[in-house]
Amino acid sequence: MKYGLYGAVLAGLVGGTVAWTNVDKTVQLVVDGQRTSVHTTASSVRDVLSAAGYRPGPHDILAPSADATVHDGSTVVFKRGRLLRLNVDGSVRDVWTTAPTVADALNQLGYSTQDFTSVSRSRRLPLGPTDIAVRTPKLITVVHDGRTEQVSTTDATVGELLGQLSVPVGADDLVVPATSAALTENARIVVKRVVRRTVTQSQPLPFATESTKDPNRTAGDTTVVVPGRDGLARITYAVVFVDGKLAGRTKIKAVVVRPPTTKVVKVGTKAPPRAPHVAAVSPGSAQAIAQKLVKARGWSSTQFDCLVTLWNHESGWRVHAGNPSSGAYGIPQALPGSKMGPGWQDDATVQITWGLGYIANRYGTPCGAWSVWQGQGWY
Incomplete structure (x- = not known):
């Protein structure tokens, strides 16, 4: 009986040890790549995680599944989800990942390692949301200082790229698009050098002419009493040069x-006294002389008609016509009359010949002179 009792007790102890061994297990728990050995009496994956303080979410990865049975030596892999708030070249989206x-x-x-990221690539992702800006390389053309170059860059703005290229931008320089503008694929950046200066130049001031009547002098004669002389001014301009070329000028001071x-x-x-050997010529006779001279120049009858109209207004075709206001003299009203040459005071042929030459040199034809006269009242 004694030995039988001992045997029963021993059998109970051995059976209990075997049962406890089936309940107590060692499980390898791998959380986000970190392996830990845990002793547990849990029967399922869910219970193992719960005992370790983990609760799987909809964005987590769990293997085996939460309802799977665990055994001694089982391995449970648990990867927790991380929310990434990505801004890729200005486009925003949310992405879940289990990457550590x-x-x-x-x-x-x-995304390539050539892409720019606002967060260090070696950084471990926290369980909370992470904001990451990603900029992919863009091909940009930059024109500056007479050069054109193409570069691939992940810079965000025009100003950042110019800084990377060591292209200085002065306060007055013109950059298109602006330095604050975001870079886009195949963008063209133009830097124009703007230089502002002040320049002083000398400028002549034309003199005016003042005429006074002299009743003691013959009509057509002029005498310079005081010679005119141009003045001088210093003009200061604000000038703007763009890439070395003058783009604008503004007068700011005159002295x-x-x-x-x-x-x-x-x-x-x-x-003027009438020469005793020269007879006065009537307007009709003067016109007859003019008609022959006009024809000799190859001008048409239309040109002669224009001449008649013109000198009708100027002198009425009178040889001795004088303008008391200006001093002009004769049929063509020359000023002074003496420049018509010898015989200018009485000779209709001299006056008409000079007048036709003046018209031809300045207006081309009598009709051209008459057109000007109509616009300003003199020719």
Whole structure:
């Protein structure tokens, strides 16, 4: 009986040890790549995680499944989801990942190591949301200082790229698009050098002419009493050069260095004495002389008609016509009359010949002179 009792007790102890061994297990728990051995009496994966303080979410990865039975030596892999708030070249989206680091996550999403990231690639991802800006390389054309170059860059703005290329931008320089503009694929950046200066130049001031009547002088004679002289001014301009070329000029100051001297001229108004050997020519006879001279120049009858109209207005075709205001004299109203040459006072042929030459040199034809006269009242 004694030995039988001992045997029963021993059998109970052995059976209990075997049963406890089936309850107590060692499980390998791998959380986000970190392996830990845990002793547990849990029967399912869910219970193992719960005992370790983990609760799987909809974005987590669990293997085997939460309801799977665990045994001694089982391995449970648990990868927790991380929310990435990505801004890729200005396009925003949310992505869930179970990658432990930024590099692993971006690699899974297909982003190259050549892309710019606002967060270090070696950084481990926290369980909370992570904001990451990604900029892919863009081909940009930069034109500056007479050169054109193409570069591939992940810089965000025009200003950042110019800084990377060591292209200085002065306060007055023009950059298109602006330095704050975001870079886009195949963008063209133009840097124009703007230089502002002040320039001072000398400028003549033309003199005026003042005429006074002299009744003691023959009409057509003029005498310079005071010679005119141009003045001088210093003009200061604000000038703008763009890439070395003048783009604009604004006058900002004018200083008179020397004022102009007015030219004073005395103009004779006395009727000239008539030469005793030259008979006065009537307007009709003067026109007959003019008609022959006009024809000799090859001008048409239309040109002669224009000449008749013109000199009707100027002198009425009178040889001794004098303008008391200006001193002009004769049929063509020359000023002074003496420049018509010898015989200018009485000779209709001299006056008409000079007048036709003046018209031809200045207006081309009598009709051209008459057109000007109609616009301004003199020719």
